[in-house]
Amino acid sequence: MGVLLGCIADDFTGATDLAGTLVREGMRTVQMIDIPSDSAPDVDAVVIALKSRTTPVGDAVAESLAALAWLREAGCRQFFFKYCSTFDSTDDGNIGPVGEALLEALGDDFTIACPAFPRNARTICKGYLFVGDVLLNESGMQDHPLTPMTDANLVRVLERQTKGGVGLVDYAAVRRGALATMEAFSELRQSGTRFAVVDALDDADLVTIGEACADMDLVTGGSGVAIGLPENFRRQGLLDSAEPADILPDIRGHAAVLAGSCSRATREQIAIMSRAHPALKFDPMELNGDPDVAARALDWARPHLSKGPVLIYASADPEEVQKAQEALGAELAGKLVEDAMAEIARGLVAGGVRRLIVAGGETSGAVVGGLGITGLRIGPEIDPGVPWTASLGETPLLLALKSGNFGAPDFFTKAFGQLP
Numbered sequence: 001m002g003v004l005l006g007c008i009a010d011d012f013t014g015a016t017d018l019a020g021t022l023v024r025e026g027m028r029t030v031q032m033i034d035i036p037s038d039s040a041p042d043v044d045a046v047v048i049a050l051k052s053r054t055t056p057v058g059d060a061v062a063e064s065l066a067a068l069a070w071l072r073e074a075g076c077r078q079f080f081f082k083y084c085s086t087f088d089s090t091d092d093g094n095i096g097p098v099g100e101a102l103l104e105a106l107g108d109d110f111t112i113a114c115p116a117f118p119r120n121a122r123t124i125c126k127g128y129l130f131v132g133d134v135l136l137n138e139s140g141m142q143d144h145p146l147t148p149m150t151d152a153n154l155v156r157v158l159e160r161q162t163k164g165g166v167g168l169v170d171y172a173a174v175r176r177g178a179l180a181t182m183e184a185f186s187e188l189r190q191s192g193t194r195f196a197v198v199d200a201l202d203d204a205d206l207v208t209i210g211e212a213c214a215d216m217d218l219v220t221g222g223s224g225v226a227i228g229l230p231e232n233f234r235r236q237g238l239l240d241s242a243e244p245a246d247i248l249p250d251i252r253g254h255a256a257v258l259a260g261s262c263s264r265a266t267r268e269q270i271a272i273m274s275r276a277h278p279a280l281k282f283d284p285m286e287l288n289g290d291p292d293v294a295a296r297a298l299d300w301a302r303p304h305l306s307k308g309p310v311l312i313y314a315s316a317d318p319e320e321v322q323k324a325q326e327a328l329g330a331e332l333a334g335k336l337v338e339d340a341m342a343e344i345a346r347g348l349v350a351g352g353v354r355r356l357i358v359a360g361g362e363t364s365g366a367v368v369g370g371l372g373i374t375g376l377r378i379g380p381e382i383d384p385g386v387p388w389t390a391s392l393g394e395t396p397l398l399l400a401l402k403s404g405n406f407g408a409p410d411f412f413t414k415a416f417g418q419l420p
């Protein structure tokens with residue numbers, strides 16, 4: 001049937017969040033690590049993860065347009081531009097310019113801007129974005145190092161970033177239902193307004209807004225507003241509601257955990273796993289000047305692999321990390337560990353590992369890059385925000401990529417326990 005919904009996310013974790021939302025709402029979804037070079041997989045939604053949140057605006061626009069071109073080629077019927085629920089941007093962009101460029105490329109002249117994510121306490125009222133009980137510009141976001149948000153009024157913020165006009169569809173319209181919301185959109189469109197900031201106070205509002213966007217080529221917002229979109233495809237008979245969206249291929253093979261996160265949660269998870277499984281620690285000081293550390297780790301792992309999961313980690317407590325950073329510099333210490341993890345991951349896969357958990361955001365990026373993985377089919381959630389995924393490509397793997405702080409203390413063993 002072809003891909004229905006094509007999404008462009010301005011950062012990796014935002015893409016993961018959106019992909020998870022779509023799977024929960026019944027769409028089989030793949031997250032692509034970058035703009036793909038091959039053809040589209042057989043799924044309902046594709047989320048292309050860019051790193052365009054804080055890049056120069058020209059680059060963000062160019063990359064987003066390239067992603068759009070690929071998604072159009074894949075046959076997508078609707079497009080979604082996903083940004084942060086705190087509308088992370090500056091007066092120069094990148095949300096407004098990217099949104100306008102996507103609209104123009106699609107030959108359309110109207111879309112919404114709705115970063116609301118009520119489950120995470122991001123709500124919009126009269127166009128003002130709240131984080132919990134306070135306005136965006138009192139939430140701490142006013143001090144963000146790259147995208148300080150000093151104005152909570154999204155109509156004004158977006159006006160400063162765009163050439164076309166920006167209007168508001170407030171909660172009074174949204175609460176009257178999808179039809180009233182569509183009428184409000186149509187009035188704004190006719191008056192030449194290009195973006196409608198839309199109020200949303202709870203998930204029911206997002207469902208209404210989603211329904212009202214059924215005929216829009218482009219929708220822009222946080223992952224919250226995506227909860228209303230799958231139902232449109234179902235209503236049109238394009239989305240099979242019987243088939244669970246989170247089923248992954250049954251991939252068998254050895255299992256391993258690679259941990260580079262030094263967060264408290266990961267260190268606790270390591271301690272628990274080490275009690276029952278073989279574990280090996282290496283540190284950045286050994287790596288400096290010794291090219292064989294990864295090979296030795298692989299030699300160590302080999303005899304254990306047929307007996308159950310192994311754990312290899314560099315994670316250390318703050319004191320140890322500080323020592324390594326003082327000796328090597330934080331950047332080199334991090335890079336040495338990340339490069340070693342990528343090499344170890346390649347060796348493990350060559351040795352038959354097909355089920356791999358990686359702990360740490362940067363560490364995950366290094367491992368995914370090292371393995372040449374281009375896309376991830378999103379499966380069932382292990383703990384909030386961390387799903388099992390299946391990698392696309394010649395050697396499919398089951399992968400769980402965990403941001404450092406995520407997951408319960410028994411995350412590693414629990415995750416493997418969930419697999420058949």
Ligand code: ADP
Nearest residue numbers: 260261314316324334337338360361362363404
């Ligand atoms: P998190 O998701 O917890 O932020 P990341 O993987 O993103 O985890 O970041 C952890 C960083 O710390 C990585 O760059 C990793 O290479 C680095 N690192 C891991 N172990 C050590 C260590 N023992 N000393 C110094 N840096 C380390």
